[in-house]
Amino acid sequence: MQALRAEDPEELGGHRLLARLGAGGMGVVYLARTADGSLVALKVIRAEYAADPGFRARFRREVRLATGLAGRWVVAVTAADTEAREPWLATAFVPGPSLAEAVDGLGPLPADTVVTLGAQLASALGELHAVGLVHRDVKPGNILLVPDGPRLIDFGIAKGVGTTALTAPDAVVGTPGYLSPEQTRARGGEVGPASDLFSLGCVLAYTATGHRPFGTGEAPAVLYRTVHEPHAPTGLAQLPPLLRTVIDTCLAKDPALRPTAAEVHSALTDNNPSTAPDWLPPPVLRLVAERSARALDPPPRTAGPPASLSAPTAQGFSRRRILTIGGSAAAVLAASGTGAVVLLARGHPTTSGTHHDVPTHTLALHVDLTGAQKILGKAQMQGALLAVAAHNARKDINYRLALVSYDDGGDAAQARTTAHRVLAQPSVIAVIGPSTPAGARAAAPLYAAASMPVVLVSAADDAAGLSTTTLRTLCVTRRSDSSRTLPILFYLTRTRPSHRTAVIQDGAGGETAVDITRNLVETPPSGGTVTVHQVAATTSDFGPAVSRALTARPQAVVYGGTSPRRAAACARALATARFTGAVTGFEPVMRAEFLTAAGRAAEGWVFEAPYTEAQSATAPAARAFTAAFRARFGEQPGQWSAEAYDAVGLIGRALDALGTTTAIQPAQVAERLFHTAYDGVAKPIRFVQGSTHALDPENTGFLYQVRDGEFRFLGRYDQVRAVQS
Structure with a gap:
């Protein structure tokens, strides 16, 4: 929780703003109080994103979807304004940590806690599936823990049963390690309620053992194991038989062999009917208490930028x-x-x-x-x-x-x-x-x-x-x-808007390339569309991928990779195809090798970097x-x-x-x-x-552009207003 800044409003839609809960490239989430004294989390979208009709339509859909969910284990929407210049959405404030924070910080949770967690999440998914929706991103980071039970959040990529992929057919939407096999290989095909049950099995295995059932490492390897290999037994043998059986059946490769949400709920509650308020272990309850206390005593608003160490002068250090x-x-x-x-x-x-x-x-x-x-x-x-x-x-x-x-x-x-x-x-x-x-x-x-x-x-x-x-x-x-995609997302949304963006995903970039692609697909620049075009690590010919990418008439191309030499090959292919839109990449490519190998094709490329150039x-x-x-x-x-x-x-x-x-x-x-x-x-x-x-990543990245064969500093990404094309 952070203090309100001088530029933050006093109130919004009848809510008095108390503090900042978080911020990102798309907007800010505030802790706020309603007229009746209730605390809410109020999510405000920046005007530059809301100005795009497609983005605003998606925001309306998110509000409509979330408003229609009234189950006990989902976070209720209390108010919204989808037509404001900066549209906003208020939900009940949940002071608890995410399941990911709890397990990563405190280790595996007790088996009784996992059983209760599974039953209540199954109930939440059952309510979702009953109205024809599939969450599609059930993972520890989207589950909040509070004394009366978990809360399932983030319905940003939820879709109706039978709905196909959000963007390109070869795009993977969701989080590797918690994706179902059918999500991994669907390529535009149907993903149904059984997919959420597979993800639930992954979540319960992780919560009970502290280990992901398909391991960690580069995303392609995790996805391969998810589709082709059995889940790892690490720690599962020590679990109660009932819990082990539920996890095993949820993790069946064939969706038809998995239980329904109702069946999981029934299996876990028949022998464990209690939902006592002490279902969470004491260390987790302490985290909840700490956050609740901070919510009741938010930090005072800052009158302006905090004072810093005295700025040095040229004369000051003889x-x-x-x-x-x-x-x-x-x-x-x-x-x-x-x-x-x-x-x-x-x-x-x-x-x-x-x-x-x-x-x-x-x-x-x-x-x-x-x-x-x-x-x-x-x-x-x-x-x-x-x-x-x-x-x-x-x-x-x-x-x-x-x-x-x-x-x-x-x-x-x-x-x-x-x-x-x-x-x-x-x-x-x-x-x-x-x-x-x-x-x-x-x-x-x-x-x-x-x-x-x-x-x-x-x-x-x-x-x-x-x-x-x-x-x-x-x-x-x-x-x-x-967070490396945030400056590029901002650049292609505010500085040089791109409503059609193509990502050249370099297979040699491993997990980094997968993360770049996933982040841009889940949060498209300008709220537009993103197509993904993969280049195998075994080839250095970027021509075919570039040709496929340009058929969608993109306004910008993002090189999703880390190799200066391979980025140069991509630059040459784009130059040969006479592409004149924005081209962006990431700091690992910012090396002399890229400039040398790409030659004139490097001109105009824009890169993000985590460091400034003060001079x-x-x-x-x-x-x-x-x-x-x-x-x-x-x-x-x-x-x-x-x-x-x-x-x-x-x-x-x-x-x-x-x-x-x-x-x-x-x-x-x-x-x-x-x-x-x-x-x-x-x-x-x-x-x-x-x-x-x-670290709050907002406004902590920088942009550079290749001009006359050199990397030239443009500025902090949120302060760059126009660049030379």
């Missing part, structure tokens, strides 16, 4: 203002077994009187300074040094910052050793880094086990195989790779940062340097909130970080309130 820890007049880089220590303070502490008695808080910078990613590590070190200087140069500070740099060489084993060295230093109150996915994967669990806050700047948590739900002190300030940005804070960086280091800011600067600022904001005491513990800093909002040089940093501690 060498004579860099002082030693003890107050002498020379800059100190004290190399020791614990790393390189730098303390920067404004004025002579022994004579100014302002800083004489303030405590010092030490930050550890854990980066690759000598390995394959040493250039990025150096840039982050420079950005962090500049931020420390910005803090220590402020008047009337309550504490100084010290920075300790550690090099892990980008090696996993060395990263673990480095983490132990950092943790051996009692003065360290927070860690910035590691800077590489391998380092983060190795070291972050060690920091979390010691309750040490670890702020990831450049390593994505999902790419490193980490979870902010299970690692409670892991603070990720870079948006996850799973090309126009915001005052970015200009001040760039000037100070040049003055201090004699060069332009490097990639991720501004983000590292902001990481120090975020930690500083958390320390400010904790007060001036010298007894601040790392665990206190970790807890405070996730309740801290910070408008940085690069982007706004805000976190989703709840058990996930995830």
Whole structure:
């Protein structure tokens, strides 16, 4: 839960807005209170999407569908306005965590809980099927847990019985791992109620064992196992026979052999009639209580952008203002077994009187300074040094910052050793880094086990195989790779609208390509249509796929893949076909190899990226940062340097909130970080309130375009209004 911002309305449709529950590219979800005092979740769609007739028609359909569902285990619609400039939909507020959050964070749930969950979800599906609907995306993330039972949400892709695929015949709609075999191979064919029962079996197996019945990994492999292999028995043998039988029958490959929702409900309630309020285990109830309490005491509205660390100026960091820890007049880089220590303070502490008695808080910078990613590590070190200087140069500070740099060489084993060295230093109150996915994967669990806050700047948590739900002190300030489609979606909806979009799904891109395709299919740019055209990993000829794509006269083409060389082949095929619409791709393609291999065919391509280019940005804070960086280091800011600067600022904001005491513990800093909002040089940093501690991805991505054979920075995706075609 986040505070309302200055631009948020006071009320909407008779609802008083209290806080933000979440936000994305399509709109914002608010916590609101009705005139009679009831709490609701109010979903508002941005005007630019609602302006599209097709999108508005789909929103009307969603409202009509959800309004017609009145069962106990579905979330009721309380009000809506489908004709407003920014249409909205209000539903009863459910303060509980999702089933995914509960199991990922707390482990498998007790068998009795799973039996009750299965019976009540079967009841919900039975009500849905009775009115001729199939949910088609029954998964843990779409199930909320509260004391009186679960709630099934998100009917965005629900369809009538017999309805075919939403877009292209070769598009897969739903979530791999919970899809039925017929959804996986339907290709436009019928998907009936039995499909939801298969998904229910997957959900119950996951809830009872903590394992997906068809494993994890790249989506194509999961889908293949779903269709062709039996479900994994991991943990199922220990379940009560009744529950095991229900799961096994639901997971039958043949839809005709699966039970109906009514049969599952009957099987699970005949021997378990109780639906007592204590069906959830205590840890889950604590999550519900925590969220309920926050709903009753929402954060106050922010009057404007939060104050940040003082923006540096070009004059602010001359060498004579860099002082030693003890107050002498020379800059100190004290190399020791614990790393390189730098303390920067404004004025002579022994004579100014302002800083004489303030405590010092030490930050550890854990980066690759000598390995394959040493250039990025150096840039982050420079950005962090500049931020420390910005803090220590402020008047009337309550504490100084010290920075300790550690090099892990980008090696996993060395990263673990480095983490132990950092943790051996009692003065360290927070860690910035590691800077590489391998380092983060190795070291972050060690920091979390010691309750040490670890702020990831450049390593994505999902790419490193980490979870902010299970690692409670892991603070990720870079948006996850799973959110990479948001800037492209925004660009093709607002900046260069595309109502017909073609995705070239590169089979060599593995799970990343599948995720890109699924996200764009489920949320089409401009609310339009998306067609998907696959290229096998075994071929480098993109011509046939491009030809098929262009038959639908797309206004934009998205390369769904990660290979610079293969993206160049796609670019050449599009140029040969004389395609003149928008062409977009993703950051892994932004390499010199793409420019070289594609040549003139690369011109005009637009890419998303998770990092800024401060020297090309126009915001005052970015200009001040760039000037100070040049003055201090004699060069332009490097990639991720501004983000590292902001990481120090975020930690500083958390320390400010904790007060001036010298007894601040790392665990206190970790807890405070996730309740801290910070408008940085690069982007706004805000976190989703709840058990996930995830970064709010809204407005945290950037766009670049190929111009004259170079990647040119366009800006933060929500601030780019027009681009050169």
